[in-house]
Every structure is written in structure tokens, then in C-alpha cells.
Amino acid sequence: MTEPAQGKSPDNPWPVRSVAMMVKDWIDRLGTVWVEGQIAQLNVRPNSGTAYITLRDPAADMSLQITCPRDLVYNAPVKLAEGTQVIMHGRPNFFVGRGSFSLRVNQIRAVGIGELLARIDRLRKLLDAEGLFDPRLKRPIPFLPSTVGLITGRASAAEKDIMSVAEARWPAVRFALRNTIVQGPSAVAQIVDALRDLDGDPAVDVIVLARGGGSVEDLLPFSDETLCREIAKCSTPVVTAIGHEPDNPLCDLVADVRAATPTDAAKRVVPDAAAEQALVTDLCQRSARALRNWVHREQHHVSQLRSRPVLAQPLAALDARAEEIYRARATARRDVIRLLEAETRGVSHLSARLATLGPAATLARGYAVVQVVSDGMAVLRSTADAPAGTRLRIRVADGAITTVSEGSDEAH
Structure with a gap:
């Protein structure tokens, strides 16, 4: 069985010094870099030739540890203090003794106002x-x-x-x-x-x-x-x-x-409480003034309405109309009476003429109306119509009598 490579298993680990040296070798190959940030902390120890700076990114919660010669801080183009915006040139460095990382700086430049x-x-x-x-x-x-x-x-x-x-x-x-x-x-x-x-x-x-x-x-x-x-x-x-x-x-x-x-x-x-109170007071005064003006305006309007004849003397128009009606009624009554009188006179005249021309007036003057009783009460118009023995009805002014015809006088 092949033994695993060193550092790849717990049975064959790297010692600390080896890991630290490998990290240092890898970081050393990064070369130099320019970096910009704000100085968050500056520590210059009196008995040390190295200054320690914490450089912060103003746009993020990140920072770098910076080391540089103390003279570089004193000879910087701008006085270095917390909050100063700077540009630094340095090389990443890994200290194998403490296992810490820092940027070893050899140049410091201030960020000009124009650039900011x-x-x-x-x-x-x-x-x-x-x-x-x-x-x-x-x-x-x-x-x-x-x-x-x-x-x-x-x-x-x-x-x-x-x-x-x-x-x-x-x-x-x-x-x-x-x-x-x-x-x-x-x-x-x-x-x-x-x-x-x-x-x-x-x-x-x-x-x-x-x-x-x-x-x-x-x-x-x-x-x-x-x-x-x-x-x-x-x-x-x-x-x-x-x-x-x-x-x-x-x-x-x-x-x-x-x-x-x-x-x-x-x-x-x-x-401002005083200004607001003054504003409230002013608004109250303006509101009261506006309300009074409105009431006065409406009162004046009502007075004008009341002063008009139709409201000042509401019965005057009715009285005038009543008088006109009274005159019209009197005129109408007079005209009707006059017309009735004229018509009455006309009727009287016509009655008189009718009475004059009527049979009653003729009878009153001594005339009589002779009717044949047997002939449907026809008026006797000829002697030939009343031969002897014909019953006749004679109407005079005050009544009528019945008689019998004895014939015409010419027959005798």
C-alpha cells in the first residue's frame, strides 16, 4: 500500500515550520502592490525603528496591518493621523515566527483633495x-x-x-x-x-x-x-x-x-410653540372676523329682501288685485244688468206685439172664432161648411159657447 503524501493524512502531517515557510514562499511570490485606505490606528514605538499602522477600507469593515520604517512615517508628505486617507506601496509579508500577515510599506502618498x-x-x-x-x-x-x-x-x-x-x-x-x-x-x-x-x-x-x-x-x-x-x-x-x-x-x-x-x-x-400659538390666535381672529363679515353680509341681504314691497307690504299686491277684481265685478254686474234690462225691454216689446197680433186681442175687440164641432173642431171658414143642424162652437173673448147652425141666410 502506497503511503499518503505528507500533509494529506493525520499519519503524515507537516510540521508548523514547514507550513509557515510554504505560506511565506507563496505570499512572497505576490510581488508589490499599491493600496488605498484610511489610517485607523498609528503606533510608533519610541524604542523601535518600525511603525505599526492599521489601514481600514472606508467602504467596508475590513483592514490591513501595515509595517514600515519609523522615518517613513515622520517624512510622509502629509501628517499621518487617524482618519488620514493615504496610498501606500508595499510587499505582502508573512512573519513565520508569529504566523501573522502584514504589508511591508516602502512608500506613503497622501490622497489629494482634488482626487477625493x-x-x-x-x-x-x-x-x-x-x-x-x-x-x-x-x-x-x-x-x-x-x-x-x-x-x-x-x-x-x-x-x-x-x-x-x-x-x-x-x-x-x-x-x-x-x-x-x-x-x-x-x-x-x-x-x-x-x-x-x-x-x-x-x-x-x-x-x-x-x-x-x-x-x-x-x-x-x-x-x-x-x-x-x-x-x-x-x-x-x-x-x-x-x-x-x-x-x-x-x-x-x-x-x-x-x-x-x-x-x-x-x-x-x-x-415654534410661540409662533404656533400666534398663528392659532391669528386664525381665530381671522375666523371670527370672517364669520362676523358673513353674518353682516347675510343680514344686509335679508334687510334688502325685507325692504322689497312684496315682503314689506305683502298684502298690498292682494289689495290692489282685490280692488281690480271689485271694479271688474262691478263693471260686469252693470253690464249684465244693462243687458238684462235691454233684453227685458225687448221681450216686453215682443210680448206686446205678440199680444197685439194674437187671437185673444182680436177676440177682445168683438170678434169670435167659430169651429165645427163635428169636424174635428175645424175653424169654420165658409157658410157652406155649416149647413143647418151643424153644431158649432163659438169662442169669444171670455169663453166659448156651443150652438146649432140654422143654415145660411141666403138659403132663407
């Missing part, structure tokens, strides 16, 4: 293209927040300004304070943690991220991509007050409201 601004501008264009600056995503600030989340440096002027101005404007305001580092390599991580903590608190209605003025390097954490994306993810409205009026870090563009100064942030977040 150019990088910020490139990041601004990237975030803008992704829509993080879209005004439609901005959330409104509540009129009166129950609790204001405040992220700022410990005992900073920004903290004092915001709290004093807010309490002067609205004494009952409450703060959820989170003190963090506001510059340097650890600032972004602490600010992001505080932001997540306040955003997860249901009592916090608005979050204020504040810092006083400073150089471009001091304000670099507030243009960090991680912080900008974290602000965009917050469900609670975020107000930024970074630096002074000319300062404009990228987080101002992502935030829901950008305040020029910390004092301005306090004024935007908390209403």
Missing part, C-alpha cells in the same frame, strides 16, 4: 443614476414628532445647538440621543449602527444627523457610500445638518431634508 472630490463626484453620479436622489422618494417630516432621534458627536456644539434651540421652540420635545465619532475611519460604522438603532425604534418619528463644520477630509464619512445607502433604506425620515451652508456631502442629497446648519435642523424638525 473627483471620487465623491463619481459616487454622486452613481447614486443619482440609481435614483437615490429622486425627490419623489423624500418622506415628509411630521409636524410634531413625539421623539427626535439625534446622531452627533459627544458634547459637540451641534448637539448643544440642536437641543437648546428645539427645547426653546417646543419645551416638551424629547430626544433619543446617540453619540458617535463624526470623523475618522470608525465614524461610518458607528453612524450606521446608530442609524439602524433609531430607525428600528417605533417611538422615533424623525432622525437628525448633525455635525459641525470641518475640512473636506473631516466630512468624508458623510459622503461614504455605505452611509448614503443606509439613509436611503431608512423608513424614518432623516434630516441631515452637516457642516455649514457651503458644505454639501452626499448624505445631504440622499436625506429627506437637508438643513443648512444644526440650528436650522432644529427649526425644521420642531415647531
Whole structure:
């Protein structure tokens, strides 16, 4: 049976020194490299010719251990301190004695302001293209927040300004304070943690991220991509007050409201009790004045309506109509009476004429009407119609008599 290769089984392991040397040989073949980051820690021991530096990636929670000659630190083109952005050239190195890795640096260069601004501008264009600056995503600030989340440096002027101005404007305001580092390599991580903590608190209605003025390097954490994306993810409205009026870090563009100064942030977040009271008083006065004007206007309108004849003397029109009706009735009655009288006279005249022309009037003058009784009471018109023995009925003015004809006188 073939014996397994060394290091491939527990029966034939490599000793520590061999593994350490193999790792060192592999790392040594990597060659030199340029690296950029922020100095998170700098340790220059007085009795040592080597300086120890922790170089941090500002966009991620990662770091490298750096070693370099002490003179390289003292002769650097910019004063090295925590938070300084630098570019280093070195070779990866593995120390077999301690089993540790570091980057042995032989050159240190500072990142110029122009390069920093150019990088910020490139990041601004990237975030803008992704829509993080879209005004439609901005959330409104509540009129009166129950609790204001405040992220700022410990005992900073920004903290004092915001709290004093807010309490002067609205004494009952409450703060959820989170003190963090506001510059340097650890600032972004602490600010992001505080932001997540306040955003997860249901009592916090608005979050204020504040810092006083400073150089471009001091304000670099507030243009960090991680912080900008974290602000965009917050469900609670975020107000930024970074630096002074000319300062404009990228987080101002992502935030829901950008305040020029910390004092301005306090004024935007908390209403002024005196101003609100004055506004309420003014609105009450305006409402009362508007109500009085409306009542006066309606009263004037009602007065105008009441002054109109139809309402001032509602029976006048009826009286006028009643008088017209009375006159019309009188006229109609007069005309009817006149017509009746005329017709009555006409009837009287006709009656008189009829009476004059009627048989009764003739009989009254001595005439008589002779009728043949046996002939159906026919009127006797000829003597030949009444021979002797014919019964006759003679009608005179006051009645009628019956007689018997003796014949015509000519017959005798």
C-alpha cells in the first residue's frame, strides 16, 4: 500500500515550520502592490525603528496591518493621523515566527483633495443614476414628532445647538440621543449602527444627523457610500445638518431634508410653540372676523329682501288685485244688468206685439172664432161648411159657447 503524501493524512502531517515557510514562499511570490485606505490606528514605538499602522477600507469593515520604517512615517508628505486617507506601496509579508500577515510599506502618498472630490463626484453620479436622489422618494417630516432621534458627536456644539434651540421652540420635545465619532475611519460604522438603532425604534418619528463644520477630509464619512445607502433604506425620515451652508456631502442629497446648519435642523424638525400659538390666535381672529363679515353680509341681504314691497307690504299686491277684481265685478254686474234690462225691454216689446197680433186681442175687440164641432173642431171658414143642424162652437173673448147652425141666410 502506497503511503499518503505528507500533509494529506493525520499519519503524515507537516510540521508548523514547514507550513509557515510554504505560506511565506507563496505570499512572497505576490510581488508589490499599491493600496488605498484610511489610517485607523498609528503606533510608533519610541524604542523601535518600525511603525505599526492599521489601514481600514472606508467602504467596508475590513483592514490591513501595515509595517514600515519609523522615518517613513515622520517624512510622509502629509501628517499621518487617524482618519488620514493615504496610498501606500508595499510587499505582502508573512512573519513565520508569529504566523501573522502584514504589508511591508516602502512608500506613503497622501490622497489629494482634488482626487477625493473627483471620487465623491463619481459616487454622486452613481447614486443619482440609481435614483437615490429622486425627490419623489423624500418622506415628509411630521409636524410634531413625539421623539427626535439625534446622531452627533459627544458634547459637540451641534448637539448643544440642536437641543437648546428645539427645547426653546417646543419645551416638551424629547430626544433619543446617540453619540458617535463624526470623523475618522470608525465614524461610518458607528453612524450606521446608530442609524439602524433609531430607525428600528417605533417611538422615533424623525432622525437628525448633525455635525459641525470641518475640512473636506473631516466630512468624508458623510459622503461614504455605505452611509448614503443606509439613509436611503431608512423608513424614518432623516434630516441631515452637516457642516455649514457651503458644505454639501452626499448624505445631504440622499436625506429627506437637508438643513443648512444644526440650528436650522432644529427649526425644521420642531415647531415654534410661540409662533404656533400666534398663528392659532391669528386664525381665530381671522375666523371670527370672517364669520362676523358673513353674518353682516347675510343680514344686509335679508334687510334688502325685507325692504322689497312684496315682503314689506305683502298684502298690498292682494289689495290692489282685490280692488281690480271689485271694479271688474262691478263693471260686469252693470253690464249684465244693462243687458238684462235691454233684453227685458225687448221681450216686453215682443210680448206686446205678440199680444197685439194674437187671437185673444182680436177676440177682445168683438170678434169670435167659430169651429165645427163635428169636424174635428175645424175653424169654420165658409157658410157652406155649416149647413143647418151643424153644431158649432163659438169662442169669444171670455169663453166659448156651443150652438146649432140654422143654415145660411141666403138659403132663407
